[in-house]
Amino acid sequence: MSASRESLAGGREQRVLEIIETARAKPARFRDERITLAHGAGGRATQTLIEGLLLPAFGAPGGTLAALGDAGAVRAGDAQLAMSTDSFVVKPLRFPGGSIGELAVNGTVNDLAVSGARALAMTVSLILEEGLDAGVLRSEVAAIAAAAQAANVEIVSGDTKVVERGAADGMYICTTAIGSVDARARLSSGAIAPGDRVLVSGPIAAHGMAIMLARNLFELDAAIESDTCSLWPAVDALLDAAGSDLHCMRDATRGGVASVLNELARAAGVAVTVRESDVPVDPSVAAAAELLGIEPMHVANEGRLVAFLAPGAAEHALSVLQGVAGCEQAALIGEVGEDPPGMVLVETGFGGRRVMDQLVGDPLPRIC
Amino acid sequence: MSASRESLAGGREQRVLEIIETARAKPARFRDERITLAHGAGGRATQTLIEGLLLPAFGAPGGTLAALGDAGAVRAGDAQLAMSTDSFVVKPLRFPGGSIGELAVNGTVNDLAVSGARALAMTVSLILEEGLDAGVLRSEVAAIAAAAQAANVEIVSGDTKVVERGAADGMYICTTAIGSVDARARLSSGAIAPGDRVLVSGPIAAHGMAIMLARNLFELDAAIESDTCSLWPAVDALLDAAGSDLHCMRDATRGGVASVLNELARAAGVAVTVRESDVPVDPSVAAAAELLGIEPMHVANEGRLVAFLAPGAAEHALSVLQGVAGCEQAALIGEVGEDPPGMVLVETGFGGRRVMDQLVGDPLPRIC
Numbered sequence: 001m002s003a004s005r006e007s008l009a010g011g012r013e014q015r016v017l018e019i020i021e022t023a024r025a026k027p028a029r030f031r032d033e034r035i036t037l038a039h040g041a042g043g044r045a046t047q048t049l050i051e052g053l054l055l056p057a058f059g060a061p062g063g064t065l066a067a068l069g070d071a072g073a074v075r076a077g078d079a080q081l082a083m084s085t086d087s088f089v090v091k092p093l094r095f096p097g098g099s100i101g102e103l104a105v106n107g108t109v110n111d112l113a114v115s116g117a118r119a120l121a122m123t124v125s126l127i128l129e130e131g132l133d134a135g136v137l138r139s140e141v142a143a144i145a146a147a148a149q150a151a152n153v154e155i156v157s158g159d160t161k162v163v164e165r166g167a168a169d170g171m172y173i174c175t176t177a178i179g180s181v182d183a184r185a186r187l188s189s190g191a192i193a194p195g196d197r198v199l200v201s202g203p204i205a206a207h208g209m210a211i212m213l214a215r216n217l218f219e220l221d222a223a224i225e226s227d228t229c230s231l232w233p234a235v236d237a238l239l240d241a242a243g244s245d246l247h248c249m250r251d252a253t254r255g256g257v258a259s260v261l262n263e264l265a266r267a268a269g270v271a272v273t274v275r276e277s278d279v280p281v282d283p284s285v286a287a288a289a290e291l292l293g294i295e296p297m298h299v300a301n302e303g304r305l306v307a308f309l310a311p312g313a314a315e316h317a318l319s320v321l322q323g324v325a326g327c328e329q330a331a332l333i334g335e336v337g338e339d340p341p342g343m344v345l346v347e348t349g350f351g352g353r354r355v356m357d358q359l360v361g362d363p364l365p366r367i368c
Numbered sequence: 369m370s371a372s373r374e375s376l377a378g379g380r381e382q383r384v385l386e387i388i389e390t391a392r393a394k395p396a397r398f399r400d401e402r403i404t405l406a407h408g409a410g411g412r413a414t415q416t417l418i419e420g421l422l423l424p425a426f427g428a429p430g431g432t433l434a435a436l437g438d439a440g441a442v443r444a445g446d447a448q449l450a451m452s453t454d455s456f457v458v459k460p461l462r463f464p465g466g467s468i469g470e471l472a473v474n475g476t477v478n479d480l481a482v483s484g485a486r487a488l489a490m491t492v493s494l495i496l497e498e499g500l501d502a503g504v505l506r507s508e509v510a511a512i513a514a515a516a517q518a519a520n521v522e523i524v525s526g527d528t529k530v531v532e533r534g535a536a537d538g539m540y541i542c543t544t545a546i547g548s549v550d551a552r553a554r555l556s557s558g559a560i561a562p563g564d565r566v567l568v569s570g571p572i573a574a575h576g577m578a579i580m581l582a583r584n585l586f587e588l589d590a591a592i593e594s595d596t597c598s599l600w601p602a603v604d605a606l607l608d609a610a611g612s613d614l615h616c617m618r619d620a621t622r623g624g625v626a627s628v629l630n631e632l633a634r635a636a637g638v639a640v641t642v643r644e645s646d647v648p649v650d651p652s653v654a655a656a657a658e659l660l661g662i663e664p665m666h667v668a669n670e671g672r673l674v675a676f677l678a679p680g681a682a683e684h685a686l687s688v689l690q691g692v693a694g695c696e697q698a699a700l701i702g703e704v705g706e707d708p709p710g711m712v713l714v715e716t717g718f719g720g721r722r723v724m725d726q727l728v729g730d731p732l733p734r735i736c
Contacts, residue, residue, distance in 0.1 A: 034501060035496045035497065036498060037530050039528065040528055040530030050528070053505070058509075059523070060522055072524025074546060077444075077548070078447070079444040079447045081444055083525055083546060084491065085544055087527055087540075121451055123453035124426065127542075131403065134401050155426040156433055156440025157433065157440035157451055157452050158422060159455055160418070161734075162403055162405050162733075174455055174544075176453055178451060365532070366532075
């Protein structure tokens with residue numbers, strides 16, 4: 001049992017509080033000598049790479065990058081724009097419920113959506129492996145086109161590179177989108193306050209589990225489909241229902257719901273308590289995760305957002321969201337408190353509490 | 369000797385005219401069964417992939433992608449924006465005169481610049497290979513930061529993925545930039561007209577030759593440095609000097625000056641004649657190219673633009689451009705005619721003419 005799982009209810013409370021203290025005080029430093037898969041997994045190692053190396057080099061002090069949102073702010077004339085980029089290296093290229101091309105569009109559209117921006121224009125950059133079957137390329141091109149049309153985003157520019165056999169697993173795709181920030185949106189991690197309710201837009205962990213099963217590494221035959229979808233309809237409904245009472249959103253991709261909650265708890269200096277029994281997980285996903293010893297809150301989603309809402313607005317926003325296709329099982333899963341700041345605690349079904357840390361290491365490489 | 373090299377001056381004129389006719393009439397179709405390195409080389413195969421597969425799938429009819437410029441147009445509020453993306457897979461990561469990080473910033477800044485737009489904001493997406501030395505990453509991060517600062521562009525968002533050992537050759541970088549279109553710019557391939565002069569902003573082919581030599585494939589020890597640089601200062605000077613008499617620009621990257629001229633000759637339905645003796649090539653680059661049997665006009669540049677100017681504005685624009693650091697050897701290298709439409713002809717030193725076709729195949733894979 002890892003340190004993060006120790007019970008706060010028991011006699012080891014003092015020891016756990018020490019661990020919490022250490023975790024809180026540690027500044028993110030990048031001291032590794034080599035890059036590992038964990039640096040791309042969205043958990044602790046990714047955080048040290050971003051906060052310890054990339055942010056100090058790239059981020060202007062007080063600039064938009066320093067805010068570490070899913071999208072950066074761009075001002076052009078009187079337009080308030082948001083811009084976001086993602087590379088997709090998912091393996092396999094096709095999996096139940098989606099494929100790399102569809103993921104590449106939705107992933108980037110969603111980064112804008114949770115920043116309160118609707119994607120207007122997108123660029124698509126392909127890195128293709130020499131020898132790639134043209135039929136595979138054709139299907140992914142069609143998947144990109146269909147997803148872009150569904151999200152109502154125009155593809156305005158592109159690029160294609162080809163690398164030698166063995167160098168790219170078929171294809172990698174990098175998409176970047178620009179969108180206009182919705183006038184209703186007043187989103188920032190700084191707006192999160194004690195009392196806020198935490199909402200998740202649907203059952204979690206399906207995408208990561210679908211990818212894992214599609215790799216046939218386990219003798220497990222569960223019918224699990226990825227949750228990949230455009231989150232704009234959900235965001236639109238939440239903005240409509242809650243306006244400025246919608247304080248902050250993130251899409252819970254790499255590192256899962258746990259990593260997003262940890263990131264925001266740290267950024268806002270608040271505690272987040274999650275009621276484990278209220279977190280929606282499909283039974284087949286829950287069963288597969290239990291068999292594999294994986295915590296669903298650490299598993300990536302590609303069509304699920306986490307939202308923080310003012311207490312008075314949460315119930316209404318939830319019921320409006322549940323009317324959006326694909327969000328019928330949206331749920332309020334927890335709330336924001338003051339103590340311990342920067343931490344996420346989970347109330348288990350047995351009345352205990354445990355620390356829900358960020359993902360450490362990488363149980364699921366290459367899921368997006 | 370390839371078909372494209374046959375002399376138009378000799379008795380084989382009829383045969384060459386037939387080849388011209390065939391080349392002109394052939395619509396770009398993508399019929400290959402597998403992707404080859406040539407699809408990424410910027411020549412004929414790239415064109416069939418783009419025009420035969422990607423454009424029909426992604427491009428809205430009459431949309432900005434169909435214009436096949438280096439950047440796409442985006443309208444947001446009253447702002448006229450341009451957006452461009454590029455993935456960089458150059459091998460080796462460092463080479464005389466530059467490195468992948470610096471190239472990734474300048475390459476994308478330059479795509480905007482030749483579209484008449486000054487980059488405002490950029491995203492950086494890294495695909496890192498497991499096991500990459502952290503020192504190598506640190507230097508490329510520093511190179512990205514320095515180039516972005518030099519080009520005065522803010523990095524607003526980013527992404528990092530890690531792929532297993534053996535994939536990605538250390539790192540790939542995808543950059544995307546958005547910029548505002550300069551009020552002085554009236555650029556389009558449709559503005560190119562017979563009589564226009566063709567300008568190149570400096571000696572060509574250095575980047576591709578520098579990369580090739582850095583790979584140590586040949587026993588050739590020439591001191592050739594890449595030409596990589598930001599083209600905005602050159603574009604700024606040309607816009608100032610020529611205004612709307614500056615008809616069109618492209619940066620001559622993959623496929624070199626020859627591919628850019630062919631692309632624009634086809635797009636504008638004009639003929640372009642280049643005076644071979646007026647094309648600036650550094651002696652060391654020319655010597656290396658001759659030894660390796662490579663045509664410098666097919667070799668990639670990363671800091672050279674080709675511009676089309678109204679005849680009355682060309683000499684003044686040239687002299688202004690020659691005052692910009694790095695553009696001292698800018699030259700007028702040819703002009704636009706009517707016949708044969710869509711073709712590029714080279715006047716050789718011996719008074720002959722030959723067809724300068726696009727690059728076919730890929731003599732220089734992975735140069736950017």
